Amino acid sequence: MSFSRPLFILVASCLYASHTSAQNASENENQHVPYLAIKPITCVVKSLGEACQMKANVTWQSPAPKSVCLFQDKKQLKCWAKQNQVSEIFDVTLDKTMVFSLRDKKQNTLVEQIIKVHALSSRKYRRKLKSDWSLF
Amino acid sequence: MKASLKYLLLLAALTTSQSGLAAASATCSQANEECIEIGQWQVSLAVGGGVLTNPLHGGGNIPLILVPYISYYNEQFFLENTTLGYTFQEAEHFDISAILELNGEQKHFNRLHAGNIIGVDGALSEGGDSEVPTSPDLGGAEDLFPDTDKPVEPKRLPTLDDIAKRDWAIDAGVLAHWYIGKQQKITAQWSHDVSGVYKGQHIKASYKYQLPVFDWPAKLQLSVGFDWQSAELIDYYYGLNSKDNVEQAYFYQGKQGISPFLGAAFNYRINKQWQFKFSAKRAFLSSAITDSPLVNDKHQDYVFIGGLYEF
Numbered sequence: 001m002s003f004s005r006p007l008f009i010l011v012a013s014c015l016y017a018s019h020t021s022a023q024n025a026s027e028n029e030n031q032h033v034p035y036l037a038i039k040p041i042t043c044v045v046k047s048l049g050e051a052c053q054m055k056a057n058v059t060w061q062s063p064a065p066k067s068v069c070l071f072q073d074k075k076q077l078k079c080w081a082k083q084n085q086v087s088e089i090f091d092v093t094l095d096k097t098m099v100f101s102l103r104d105k106k107q108n109t110l111v112e113q114i115i116k117v118h119a120l121s122s123r124k125y126r127r128k129l130k131s132d133w134s135l136f
Numbered sequence: 137m138k139a140s141l142k143y144l145l146l147l148a149a150l151t152t153s154q155s156g157l158a159a160a161s162a163t164c165s166q167a168n169e170e171c172i173e174i175g176q177w178q179v180s181l182a183v184g185g186g187v188l189t190n191p192l193h194g195g196g197n198i199p200l201i202l203v204p205y206i207s208y209y210n211e212q213f214f215l216e217n218t219t220l221g222y223t224f225q226e227a228e229h230f231d232i233s234a235i236l237e238l239n240g241e242q243k244h245f246n247r248l249h250a251g252n253i254i255g256v257d258g259a260l261s262e263g264g265d266s267e268v269p270t271s272p273d274l275g276g277a278e279d280l281f282p283d284t285d286k287p288v289e290p291k292r293l294p295t296l297d298d299i300a301k302r303d304w305a306i307d308a309g310v311l312a313h314w315y316i317g318k319q320q321k322i323t324a325q326w327s328h329d330v331s332g333v334y335k336g337q338h339i340k341a342s343y344k345y346q347l348p349v350f351d352w353p354a355k356l357q358l359s360v361g362f363d364w365q366s367a368e369l370i371d372y373y374y375g376l377n378s379k380d381n382v383e384q385a386y387f388y389q390g391k392q393g394i395s396p397f398l399g400a401a402f403n404y405r406i407n408k409q410w411q412f413k414f415s416a417k418r419a420f421l422s423s424a425i426t427d428s429p430l431v432n433d434k435h436q437d438y439v440f441i442g443g444l445y446e447f
Contacts, residue, residue: 050165123164123174123211124173124174125164125165125166125167125171125172125173125174126164126171126172126174126209126211126226127164127170127171127172127226127231127313128169128170128171128172128207128209128216129214129216129221129223129231129233129311129313130207130214130216130217130219130221130311131169131401133203133205133217133218133240
């Protein structure tokens with residue numbers, strides 16, 4: 001047990017070094033993640049089931065120029081080449097709560113934001129489930 | 137049987153717990169032939185001419201002159217004529233409901249005839265035909281070896297007037313729809329007698345294809361499907377035994393059977409209140425039904441043409 005203290009210090013030093021290294025790497029990665037803001041963050045319809053149309057103000061920033069594409073769920077809305085700051089208005093239609101994302105050339109999602117659809121009231125109409133007399 | 141009921145109820149419960157009614161992205165934004173306003177009673181009356189044929193000996197066809205329709209839907213419960221339902225899940229492409237409804241099989245056996253209620257009953261009774269039984273299911277020795285000194289008397293086929301009363305039954309079950317695009321729909325319904333009348337079950341499945349007609353405010357719907365009925369159901373309604381006042385030679389025990397059907401419905405909206413309506417359906421009765429000495433026809437037809445007024 002006489003060597004336990006030096007061993008502990010060695011192990012602790014290694015752990016600290018590796019932690020610091022990982023933290024730096026993570027911070028470096030975070031620095032390269034673009035910032036995305038889409039407003040408004042909710043779209044309001046009269047009743048559930050209705051399609052929601054809105055003008056979405058999309059802003060994104062990146063410390064370094066990036067080539068990215070904006071997606072509404074799986075649908076590609078627009079791509080930019082080597083930009084580091086963009087602010088544009090899009091006419092979008094949402095039939096449900098949807099995810100907007102910025103993706104790189106390899107389709108990797110860099111950042112995403114959820115836009116929710118809210119109904120002012122419960123739905124007004126529903127499907128008829130029986131079209132005729134069951135006797136016929 | 138009980139196991140299958142439990143399985144279906146479990147299936148309904150599971151589908152409910154997964155997404156529930158909140159997933160309703162149902163595509164209804166106005167009231168029309170497919171959609172109805174929630175919380176509003178809808179009453180309409182079809183006025184015209186039509187008939188529902190009766191395949192039984194001595195059973196009158198049911199004329200259709202005035203046909204009332206009544207429906208009410210809230211978020212989950214619904215009433216549609218003789219069907220009560222509770223919708224567990226309703227989504228864009230699928231819905232599933234538990235239902236309780238009047239079984240329609242008794243309509244052929246009702247001596248008062250539904251025509252007295254929903255139409256005007258005419259001179260309908262055809263009386264019984266005379267025919268020698270050819271394939272009795274249960275042997276009657278006196279029929280198989282008739283007295284040769286006497287000419288063979290043709291035996292009168294059993295008619296509706298000869299048999300014991302068949303009761304109305306109440307079914308409980310599950311109704312599901314799958315919507316394929318806006319034009320196609322698959323419907324499946326499993327029902328089980330909960331009134332202890334026929335003590336059986338039946339399954340109805342259909343495929344419906346709806347197409348626009350030119351650029352008119354009209355729709356044509358074509359349908360094809362089948363109705364499977366258990367042996368208990370067919371035996372209760374179409375079987376003949378000692379409870380019925382018929383010759384033993386005519387005794388018949390019902391078996392399970394499948395009756396396919398074809399249908400077409402045409403709707404033309406004239407204005408907000410009125411629409412022109414034509415509908416027709418032919419059911420090809422299963423051999424389990426047509427083998428009964430009580431049954432006179434291999435088909436059951438429904439046809440109606442007229443106007444539908446929505447109040």
